[in-house]
Amino acid sequence: MVSAGNEALWRARVFDERRAADVAALEEVRRQPDTVTLDHRARLRDELSGLRDLPDRRIVDEPCRWVHYPWRRELVGIIGPQSFSLVRLDRNRNKITRDEQARLRRLRVGIVGLSVGNAIAQALALEGLCGELRLADFDSIDLSNLNRIPVGITDVGVNKAVVAARRIAELDPYLSVSVHTAGVTDASVDAMVDGLDLVVEECDSLDVKMSVRRAARGRGIPVIMETTDRGLLDIERFDLEPQRPLFHGLLGDLDEASVAGLTAQEKIPYALALLSAAELSVKMAASLVEVGSTLSTWPQLGSEVLAGASAVATAVRRFGLGESLPSGRVRIDSGTLLNGLRDPLVDDDGSHSDIPESSVESAVAPTRPADGVEAVLEAIRWAPSGGNAQPWSLQVDGPLIHIHADRDRTSLMDVDGRATHVAIGAAVYNAKVAAAAHGILGHTVLLPDPDSVDLVATVTLGDHRNQFLAQRYPSMLERRTNRGVGARVPIDRGLEDALGDAARDEGGRLHLYTDPHELAAFGDVVGAADRIRYLTPMLHEQMIGELRWPGSDTARTGIDIRTLGLGNGEGAFLDVVRRSDVVTRLARWGAGEALGISARDRITSSSALGVVTVPGSRLEDYVRGGSAAEAVWVCAQENGFGVQPMSPVFLYARDSYDCVRLSDPFASELDALRVSMRGLLDLSGEESIALVLRLSHCPPETVRSARLPANRIRR
Ligand SMILES: Cc1cc2nc3c(=O)[nH]c(=O)nc-3n(C[C@H](O)[C@H](O)[C@H](O)COP(=O)(O)O)c2cc1C
Numbered sequence: 036m037v038s039a040g041n042e043a044l045w046r047a048r049v050f051d052e053r054r055a056a057d058v059a060a061l062e063e064v065r066r067q068p069d070t071v072t073l074d075h076r077a078r079l080r081d082e083l084s085g086l087r088d089l090p091d092r093r094i095v096d097e098p099c100r101w102v103h104y105p106w107r108r109e110l111v112g113i114i115g116p117q118s119f120s121l122v123r124l125d126r127n128r129n130k131i132t133r134d135e136q137a138r139l140r141r142l143r144v145g146i147v148g149l150s151v152g153n154a155i156a157q158a159l160a161l162e163g164l165c166g167e168l169r170l171a172d173f174d175s176i177d178l179s180n181l182n183r184i185p186v187g188i189t190d191v192g193v194n195k196a197v198v199a200a201r202r203i204a205e206l207d208p209y210l211s212v213s214v215h216t217a218g219v220t221d222a223s224v225d226a227m228v229d230g231l232d233l234v235v236e237e238c239d240s241l242d243v244k245m246s247v248r249r250a251a252r253g254r255g256i257p258v259i260m261e262t263t264d265r266g267l268l269d270i271e272r273f274d275l276e277p278q279r280p281l282f283h284g285l286l287g288d289l290d291e292a293s294v295a296g297l298t299a300q301e302k303i304p305y306a307l308a309l310l311s312a313a314e315l316s317v318k319m320a321a322s323l324v325e326v327g328s329t330l331s332t333w334p335q336l337g338s339e340v341l342a343g344a345s346a347v348a349t350a351v352r353r354f355g356l357g358e359s360l361p362s363g364r365v366r367i368d369s370g371t372l373l374n375g376l377r378d379p380l381v382d383d384d385g386s387h388s389d390i391p392e393s394s395v396e397s398a399v400a401p402t403r404p405a406d407g408v409e410a411v412l413e414a415i416r417w418a419p420s421g422g423n424a425q426p427w428s429l430q431v432d433g434p435l436i437h438i439h440a441d442r443d444r445t446s447l448m449d450v451d452g453r454a455t456h457v458a459i460g461a462a463v464y465n466a467k468v469a470a471a472a473h474g475i476l477g478h479t480v481l482l483p484d485p486d487s488v489d490l491v492a493t494v495t496l497g498d499h500r501n502q503f504l505a506q507r508y509p510s511m512l513e514r515r516t517n518r519g520v521g522a523r524v525p526i527d528r529g530l531e532d533a534l535g536d537a538a539r540d541e542g543g544r545l546h547l548y549t550d551p552h553e554l555a556a557f558g559d560v561v562g563a564a565d566r567i568r569y570l571t572p573m574l575h576e577q578m579i580g581e582l583r584w585p586g587s588d589t590a591r592t593g594i595d596i597r598t599l600g601l602g603n604g605e606g607a608f609l610d611v612v613r614r615s616d617v618v619t620r621l622a623r624w625g626a627g628e629a630l631g632i633s634a635r636d637r638i639t640s641s642s643a644l645g646v647v648t649v650p651g652s653r654l655e656d657y658v659r660g661g662s663a664a665e666a667v668w669v670c671a672q673e674n675g676f677g678v679q680p681m682s683p684v685f686l687y688a689r690d691s692y693d694c695v696r697l698s699d700p701f702a703s704e705l706d707a708l709r710v711s712m713r714g715l716l717d718l719s720g721e722e723s724i725a726l727v728l729r730l731s732h733c734p735p736e737t738v739r740s741a742r743l744p745a746n747r748i749r750r
Pocket residue numbers: 417418419420421422423454457458461514515516517518593594679680681682683726739740
């Protein structure tokens with residue numbers, strides 16, 4: 036029987052002052068002399084307006100309500116139902132997104148047995164895992180329940196379902212709850228389960244357990260049960276398997292009629308079969324032997340009840356969201372799991388796993404061979420390249436040094452090899468500087484052989500002298516990427532001119548930006564592109580694949596993470612966002628704004644952003660652009676500035692088709708960013724960006740990313 040009975044015992048009454056009847060009833064409550072009024076409306080409205088990412092700002096105008104709790108004699112002013120739910124469940128996000136919350140609100144759940152079921156009901160209500168709860172228990176609270184039912188001494192003597200319903204109403208007066216104070220009987224079982232999506236069965240009586248399951252199975256409703264000893268969670272998916280035997284068949288073909296006639300003693304073997312006696316904890320098993328002599332009934336611990344509620348809530352959430360939840364049993368046994376305590380820095384074999392900073396191999400650096408040819412080759416070897424891929428191979432033929440593109444060391448961002456050509460352009464500049472320093476400067480021909488597209492440059496050694504280039508030799512060898520966040524020290528006019536000249540001498544043009552607003556505009560574009568780089572699976576995989584953890588591998592390509600200039604907390608952030616499952620989830624949510632913050636902040640905190648462009652868009656233009664960028668880089672570093680290339684992922688895309696190749700899902704967003712970057716630079720026609728450099732005033736970088744050994748890049 037549904038005991039609508041005295042609903043005032045457990046149902047909070049919600050008043051909406053837009054309704055005349057409610058206004059009158061509210062007045063009546065207010066007139067009761069012992070009513071205490073708590074007006075939380077302003078405070079809750081403040082919380083509501085403080086929420087981030089509100090789906091619709093108009094929600095702040097939702098009318099408030101008054102809620103009367105007769106058993107507390109309290110009248111509380113709160114925000115309306117939708118606002119209430121947004122605020123109350125905001126901290127669920129995004130472990131449970133707003134969309135998922137809405138789906139879960141459609142779930143109708145019945146709980147039979149409100150001892151263990153009390154904690155389960157609270158967990159479901161607390162987490163917002165259902166929109167309707169039906170609670171059934173005939174029993175009332177005893178003092179001896181208070182070791183495991185999280186209620187109070189004032190609840191002793193009150194029906195267990197009523198107590199649970201009250202706490203839920205105090206938590207969320209808008210949640211639809213009904214109460215069956217007669218428990219579940221043969222007569223009421225149909226009314227109890229009819230129309231539910233899920234039943235949680237937590238009663239002690241074998242015949243009620245059976246009749247609840249039979250009624251649920253007949254309606255295709257799944258049943259979840261938790262038996263607290265060693266955290267046994269039990270799932271019966273009658274919705275998916277309408278013929279599935281009750282209790283997985285553990286009780287054979289026993290039915291309610293035969294159970295009803297059994298004495299308590301005779302029921303024990305069945306109860307033990309249900310609990311998998313062999314797997315009971317020792318103390319539980321031994322205690323069962325004592326039941327009836329030194330113990331009145333079997334023991335149950337509050338912590339186990341709460342842990343069981345958490346397991347059930349997790350299962351209900353999976354069910355409600357259509358995630359995997361097959362029929363079966365599992366033990367979520369924290370007692371046993373605690374035996375697995377391990378020192379996080381010690382591997383299973385007892386060795387220490389992590390890499391204390393000091394144990395890292397000492398830094399690598401270029402050498403200064405006396406021999407001119409060797410010096411030129413060494414200078415090329417230490418040229419910068421995207422992701423430190425070193426996409427080149429070298430062939431020495433008398434006075435000729437051929438630099439070939441190595442197509443195996445490329446990436447998605449290297450659209451049509453443009454980044455490779457920029458890197459080789461930087462290598463050509465280095466080669467010229469080393470040659471000049473050794474008095475063997477000659478000339479360079481770009482893409483000398485139309486039949487060999489991989490031959491990007493031939494550096495011919497000669498006997499020219501160029502004092503200006505020769506003087507760059509020490510600083511060229513010292514050049515490195517500096518990713519630190521610096522102080523915004525201004526760049527003086529003289530240096531601006533010198534940087535511009537350096538680019539021009541190599542056939543490029545430097546666009547230099549120092550105005551904070553302009554830096555912010557570039558920062559926004561590069562930051563937004565970085566976000567897309569994280570959220571596109573292949574780009575993310577390649578970006579993370581470029582990173583090298585010191586001591587963890589011997590690859591001599593890629594970027595040593597010690598050179599990332601990671602500030603406080605950024606290392607831990609990287610540990611999160613390097614995970615493909617994490618970024619996939621962010622992409623699914625259309626979220627991840629924070630992924631662009633690091634690039635944006637680095638640009639806005641810089642002294643300047645220098646964009647090196649070239650007049651054309653052929654591959655040889657990109658090679659010249661690389662030389663120009665390297666010349667700017669060396670000059671800036673010589674003058675005390677740290678330099679970091681900041682390559683937005685679209686940097687080497689030339690049109691919308693290239694953007695599709697980079698990231699199908701974000702192609703149009705990328706293309707728009709590409710166009711706005713060109714707009715910020717006011718680029719005309721074929722003018723192309725070779726490299727974007729951020730100049731900042733920060734301490735010199737001490738670590739260098741390694742290079743492949745000379746013999747690995749020689750043909
Ligand atoms: C075409 C190109 C693109 C690059 N893009 C970036 C970038 O987006 N971010 C970055 O931190 N470094 C970038 N770099 C710098 C390289 O990662 C760096 O040169 C390489 O790791 C070698 O380290 P080093 O410059 O300290 O010798 C780029 C370099 C080149 C040549």
